[in-house]
Amino acid sequence: MPFAIYVLGLMIFSMTTSEFMVAGMMSSLSEEFGVSVAAVGYLISAYAAGMIIGGPLLTVGLLKVSRKQALLLLAVIFLAGQTLGALAASYEVMMAARIITGISSAACFGVSLAISFELVSPHSRGRAASIVLGGLMVATAVGLPLAMLFDQHFGWRSSFWAVDLLVLASGLIAFWVIPLSSRPESIGIRSELTAFGNRNLWAAYATSMLIIGATFAAFSYFSPILVELAGFTTGVVPLLLGIYGAATVIGNIITGRFSDHYTMPIHIIGLVTLTAALFIFGLFAHNQTVALIAVIVIGLVGVPLNPAMSTRITRIAGTGTLVTTVHGSVISLGVVVGSSIGALTIDAGYGLSSPLWVGALLAVLGLLSLFPFLQKKS
Numbered sequence: 084m085p086f087a088i089y090v091l092g093l094m095i096f097s098m099t100t101s102e103f104m105v106a107g108m109m110s111s112l113s114e115e116f117g118v119s120v121a122a123v124g125y126l127i128s129a130y131a132a133g134m135i136i137g138g139p140l141l142t143v144g145l146l147k148v149s150r151k152q153a154l155l156l157l158a159v160i161f162l163a164g165q166t167l168g169a170l171a172a173s174y175e176v177m178m179a180a181r182i183i184t185g186i187s188s189a190a191c192f193g194v195s196l197a198i199s200f201e202l203v204s205p206h207s208r209g210r211a212a213s214i215v216l217g218g219l220m221v222a223t224a225v226g227l228p229l230a231m232l233f234d235q236h237f238g239w240r241s242s243f244w245a246v247d248l249l250v251l252a253s254g255l256i257a258f259w260v261i262p263l264s265s266r267p268e269s270i271g272i273r274s275e276l277t278a279f280g281n282r283n284l285w286a287a288y289a290t291s292m293l294i295i296g297a298t299f300a301a302f303s304y305f306s307p308i309l310v311e312l313a314g315f316t317t318g319v320v321p322l323l324l325g326i327y328g329a330a331t332v333i334g335n336i337i338t339g340r341f342s343d344h345y346t347m348p349i350h351i352i353g354l355v356t357l358t359a360a361l362f363i364f365g366l367f368a369h370n371q372t373v374a375l376i377a378v379i380v381i382g383l384v385g386v387p388l389n390p391a392m393s394t395r396i397t398r399i400a401g402t403g404t405l406v407t408t409v410h411g412s413v414i415s416l417g418v419v420v421g422s423s424i425g426a427l428t429i430d431a432g433y434g435l436s437s438p439l440w441v442g443a444l445l446a447v448l449g450l451l452s453l454f455p456f457l458q459k460k461s
Contacts, residue, residue, distance in 0.1 A: 085202045087260045088214050090253055091195040094158065095218030097249035098188040100226030101165060102130050104242055105181075106303050107231040107324055110310075110317075111239040116174040120307050121426040126181050127303050128426070131418035133185020138412040141190040150201070151261050153194045158254035160187040162247060169243035189415065192216075193408055198261060216389075220335050223386070224328025228321040231306075235318065278400035279409075286452060287399055288413045291392045293449030294354065295417030296424075298385030300442035301361055302327075303422040305378065308435050313374040323378060330382025335390065337383075342390040346398070349391040350453055353384040358446040360384070365439035389414075421445060 105112065109123045116122075145153040164183030171177040199211040230242040278284060301308075309315045309323055338349055357380075364377035393410070400406045425438030 084211060084214060085260075087202055087257065088199050088211050090256050090260055091199055091215045092218040092221075094154075094191065094250065094253040094257065095195060095215055096222050096226060097218075097246055097253060098161060098184070098191060099219045099222035100230060100249075101161075101184055101243075101246045102127075102188065103222055103227045104230035104234075104246075105130070107227050107306050107321065108234040108239045108242065109304075109306050111234050112177070115239065116177065118174050119430070120304075121429045122174065124303050124422050124426040124429075126177060127299075127422045128419045129178050129181040130185035130188075131415040131422070133182040134189035134415035135412045135419065137186030137189035138193065138408050138415070141186060142193045142408055145190065145194070149263060150194055150198045151257075151263050154191065154198060154257060154261070155254060157187045157191045157194060158250055158257075161191065162250055162254075165243055165247050165250065169240050169247065185415075189411065192411060202261075217332075217335075220328070220332045220386075222328070223331050223382075224325060227328060228325035231321040231324065235321075278406050281400060284396070284400045284406070286455060287392070287395045288410065290350065290449050290452045291396075291410065292413045292417040292420065293445050293452060294357070294385070294388050294392065295414050296421035297357055297361065297442040297445035297449060298381060298421065299418045300421035300425045300438045300445060301364070301381060302385070304425055304429070304435065304438045308368060308439070309374060309378075312368040312435055313371050314369070315371065315374075323375065326375075327378050327382040330379045331386050334383040334385075334387030338387050339390040342394045346391050346394050347453070349388065350395070351450070353388045353391070354446055354450040354453070356380060356384045358443055358450065361439050361443035361446060365436050365443060368436045368439065 105123065105126050109120050112118075112123045112126070113120050141157075145156070148156070161184050164180050164187065167183065168177055168180035171180055195215050199215050203211045230245070233239075233242040233245055305324060305327070306320055309320055310317055315323065338353075342349060360377045360380040363373060364381075367373040392414075393407075396406065396410050421438075421442065424441045428437035428441055429435060431437075
């Protein structure tokens with residue numbers, strides 16, 4: 084693999100760390116801005132909402148710009164938003180910063196993949212994509228725990244500045260190692276729009292949204308749940324989230340290997356396992372052993388279902404840019420739905436364990452969304 088592929092992976096790692104790290108510093112941000120933990124959860128939703136807007140719109144808006152120039156422009160926009168967050172003196176400013184970084188991050192995902200495909204031969208594109216998107220998984224395993232450690236020892240603002248430095252470094256290296264490609268081909272949007280008339284595509288979108296929604300309903304509140312319900316000390320939580328991140332990396336390797344041949348079985352097994360883990364976690368949230376096992380299992384079968392989800396989309400509607408971009412927006416919508424409903428249940432007085440039950444319900448709905456497809460196959 085060209086060195087530039089790994090640079091793109093570093094860029095995705097940096098931006099995804101920014102997306103996830105708020106979940107690990109909820110107490111600090113709650114105290115800083117004088118808001119509830121649920122309100123801090125909305126900052127996660129705001130980032131994802133920015134991704135939903137930024138994916139389709141900003142990517143289309145940059146079609147006439149070379150991909151290298153688009154990548155560098157997006158890095159600059161992200162740096163502006165991340166710096167605004169590091170300097171934020173109020174909750175409202177932080178909310179604006181999260182939206183800006185979310186928009187630029189979404190577009191950067193698509194541009195990074197497009198560049199990686201240009202740099203390798205067709206038969207190596209899958210491997211290149213796995214390296215670029217591997218930054219997402221490593222962010223949960225390494226970036227999130229490191230951000231929490233920075234928060235605990237140097238203050239939450241240091242985590243924001245650290246991400247700033249990583250994005251700046253990856254952008255500067257990308258400037259030197261990524262060749263200036265020709266202008267990207269314009270997308271035949273009209274021809275791609277016909278794919279959206281396929282009901283199976285929307286069923287697949289719904290399943291993807293529900294899987295991610297179920298996962299993030301729980302993940303967004305892991306930190307307070309593990310401390311206040313399971314009784315873990317604050318200092319242990321980064322380690323626990325690191326274990327969760329390692330589980331996502333392992334799960335991604337497994338599902339990535341078998342998704343081409345066992346797309347639907349992976350969906351079914353994953354959703355059944357995710358439902359069971361969230362249900363048991365909700366029942367025994369005060370038990371540290373159960374909590375630890377549940378965190379690991381959710382890591383193995385939540386976000387790592389992405390390869391199977393993407394394979395299902397491409398089989399139904401092909402690899403069109405618009406179809407793929409909308410799928411990314413649907414996944415981000417799942418983050419918004421899960422974290423937001425979780426916040427609403429906490430605000431309504433149902434307790435910190437309520438997001439786990441929200442996640443279990445969304446996972447059940449995801450499983451039910453597969454039934455029409457399975458009936459057609461039977």
